[in-house]
Amino acid sequence: IVFSIQGDGDLAAIGTAEIIHTANRGENITIIFVNNTTYGMTGGQMAPTTLLGQVTTTSPYGREFQQDGYPIRMAEMLATLEGAAYVSRVAVDKPANLMKAKRSIREAFRMQKEGMGFSFVEVLSSCPTDWKMSPQAACKRVEEEMIPYFPLGVYKEREIADHL
Numbered sequence: 001i002v003f004s005i006q007g008d009g010d011l012a013a014i015g016t017a018e019i020i021h022t023a024n025r026g027e028n029i030t031i032i033f034v035n036n037t038t039y040g041m042t043g044g045q046m047a048p049t050t051l052l053g054q055v056t057t058t059s060p061y062g063r064e065f066q067q068d069g070y071p072i073r074m075a076e077m078l079a080t081l082e083g084a085a086y087v088s089r090v091a092v093d094k095p096a097n098l099m100k101a102k103r104s105i106r107e108a109f110r111m112q113k114e115g116m117g118f119s120f121v122e123v124l125s126s127c128p129t130d131w132k133m134s135p136q137a138a139c140k141r142v143e144e145e146m147i148p149y150f151p152l153g154v155y156k157e158r159e160i161a162d163h164l
Contacts, residue, residue: 001112003030009039012048012072019078026083026117030108033074033120036127037146044130048072051149056130071149075122079155085117087156091124093142097152104154116158124150 011019011033019031038056039045045058049071053062063071079087086108090101101123108119124146126138133141 001030001109002028003032003109003112005032005034007040008033008035008037008047008049008074009042009045012074016048019074020081023078023084023118023120024081026085028112028115028117030105030112030119031121032105032108033122034125035074035122035146035150036125036130037071038127038130040127040130044127049074049150051145073150075120075150075155078118078120081118083118084120084156085158086111086119086121086154088120088154089122089124089150089152091142091147091152093124093126093139093147100152107157111158114160116160122150124152 035049037047037049037051037054039047044056046056046063046068050056050063051071052065055062075087075089078084088104090104091097092101104121108121111119124142126142128135128138131138131141
């Protein structure tokens with residue numbers, strides 16, 4: 001079993017080329033992608049997934065599409081590649097979504113075990129510290145702001161017949 005846990009700054013910025021080509025080649029690995037719309041471990045800078053209007057340490061007036069572009073939807077982009085076997089997006093903002101996330105991650109590993117190719121689970125997560133919110137308010141933000149822009153669901157799921 002080969003897997004990585006990557007943040008949005010890592011995967012959707014400096015690692016964009018690597019993740020796209022890894023998915024396109026159908027590498028038999030599982031990627032767990034934690035999207036909290038910020039560089040959470042290095043000071044709260046704007047990430048490729050930062051939402052429009054979101055304030056960060058490097059976008060003190062909020063992200064503007066004219067200057068910064070739009071937030072990247074990694075799951076949708078990777079699902080278009082032939083080598084991707086399983087691509088989903090889940091959230092961990094409330095217990096029901098947490099249970100769905102657990103099932104999705106389990107499915108990604110099943111696909112890898114069966115040699116189906118590249119598996120990717122994007123996990124929408126809060127970042128109360130960098131967002132300067134209570135944990136409860138941060139979970140509410142995931143539900144009300146992140147999920148509408150980054151819709152939850154399975155974007156691609158290869159069937160065994162597709163693999164043969």
